Amino acid sequence: MQFDQLSPHTLRDPHGYSGKWHFYPEDVLPMWVADMDFPISPAITQAIVERLQERVGYPSMTGDKALLQLIVHQQSQRGLTGLSLENLLLTTSVVPAIYASVLALSSPGDEVITQVPVYHPFLLALNEHHRMARHNPLLRTESGWEIDFEQLESLVTPRTRLLLLCNPQNPTGRVFRRDELEQLAEFALRHRLWVMSDELWADLIYEGEHIPIASLSPEIAQRTVTLTGPCKTYNTAGLGGGVAISHNKQILAAMAQVLKGIGGHPNVLSMAAWRAALEHAQDWLQEVRAYLKGNRDFITGFMAQRLPQVGYLPPQGTYLAWFDFSRAPFAQEVHKVMLKRAKVGLNDGKIFGPQYQGWLRLNFATSRSLVQEALERMARVVQTAD
Template identity: 50%
Template sequence: MTSFTLTPEVLRHPDSYKWTLYPQEVLPLWVADMDFAPAPSIVAALKDRLEHGLGYHLLRGDPDLTRLLGARLEQQGVPPLPEGGMRFLPGVVPGLYAAVLGLTAPGDDVLSFTPIYPPFLSAIRDHGRTARTVPLLQGELGWDIDWAALEQAVTPATRLLMLCHPHNPTGRVWTREELAGLAAFALRHRLWVVSDELHADLSFQGPHTPFVTISPELEQRTLTVTGPCKAYNTAGLGIGAMYSHNLALLDRVTQASAGVMGHPSAMSVTMWRAALQDDGAWLAAVLDQLRQNRDRVTAWAATVPLLRYSPPEATYLAWLDLTRHPRAADMQAFLLSEAKVALNDGPPFGDGYQGFVRLNFATSPEILEEALTRIGRALAQE
């Protein structure tokens, strides 16, 4: 079990990017890692691994990790993967880049929804592809897919659909009906799909539905990327995996990044094995605390004039719409200066999101309460 009693003094250690980027008076609720200590079983496994040396490990894929992750995916409904259907990565973001490189060519169009985790957009643009972005619809009950805009965004040059499931930053968990609609869309337009399911274990809606489970036809056109770092708070131990039932698809992506991808470290492999073998008590406790924190943000947001917000169905990220506030044009900088709270700014998540900020509520209730109080006070000044 983990402790949720944390203080800035404990968290502000020199190895924390999150807690050292800004001055000491600033509460950092921005970059997506949690303030909670990792599961004791993971810490114990890492200590034990140090007793066995740190030479080269099984670089072509640890068989125990492959077996454990395969079993977890099958529990989620993923049909058994063929031999070689899982490849390990130094992280999920390299997998997004590799998918763009392997499944498209310079000048091709790539579809994705905005707002979106910024590396989706950089993976498209950094290598000369064209981002065809489809803004999600913001309604009173949350964020939804604009199906008409999605159809209008497709061009003869469109090759790839990049899906974030659960979605970062809105926290939407796409329903099976929505996933079926996306599957039909992808099949109709003969698109490849890369589905980022990094936040799958952080759903408040119940068991995760992998996109690839929607139809057998979809299996042959989909590459899924995943990893443990969000659910188990191990971002400092980079590792991820990409899997597909289509080995030729995996080979294309692997070859496109050959020699530059790198490989997971021995310690990251040990960490993920331990996470998959954990009894689940730590993660259950974390999810319970995150749910309480989410509900506190929801209650607070209802008291803040000019704020629009939909409670996330997954993740520990709150996407706050302050576009109607007088300081919308510099909202992130305003809150940093006046509230002494660091949040993620909206524009990197796509065009049209100035005035939005992303708040990471994976911290102690006390720190969260102080941050919300500061933000509310600052917003009321204008």
């Protein structure tokens, strides 16, 4: 299978195009930035080439209608129904939409709640814009990561405005169940909070089902903006593209105001790629998902056999493994130790929340042999340190 054929030699392209493969010296295996090492679907390549043969002048500021219609259809298949094209706001990628949600739905000094550990731009957007981040750490239980609803209630004050949700969750890989999302929605409505739900990973799920929180009731739909984009599913991060979706057009208008003059305009190649992905890359996606699930299961077996002392819960979605090295003798500098001694480049846990010093995130969207090589290198370092 093509996903099995990748070698560091070819992945470290001579042009320096891949940020991940060129950041560290050549003897380091880069398992950090969340993009896949796999080639994209040929249908996307073809669509980009064909699009370049057409006019590439300014597009419509609201985006290509055919793409918007496909996104509406995709959302309705996920249960988010009743949308029309005016309920979508295209953005250059998802991170600007995260920042725009924070700016549009809260003011400096307001309190904003999020489960941690979490995708670091959530925390950066709050800190950089003087919002008070209130962390609701996920609980590690026998059955997996769970939301601490008791603590969640205790975090609310008259200054609380917004709840930031990441589902499927980066970095734990949790896919939240309907009952959890219903409880979160009830909580947000009772406290009159806005909800930003980043659902970028929704297609990469191995167990469970993706449920958009905004699909749960018309009331929660009115208080929610859902964010998504093509980059995780179809491996098109370098092309950009994102969308903010809300039944409440005032939320989108407030976000558009924040982005005015700095948000740019939709990119014609990005839109062509996204459209081709939704129309013609579903077989590719199925293959990728099956391969990633195999990698996830391989890691689960490896950790149980070779590194049982390292905390790890198999992710239900995403291509991220989240490791707890906090009991290792080198926990305080685990990121550096893995980089210098194991020669594996990982994400340092503390960027996902200051309490996660001693944790690491590994991206397993690469050939299984490279995943194995990275884990073997890490295991050797752990074993020599014990």
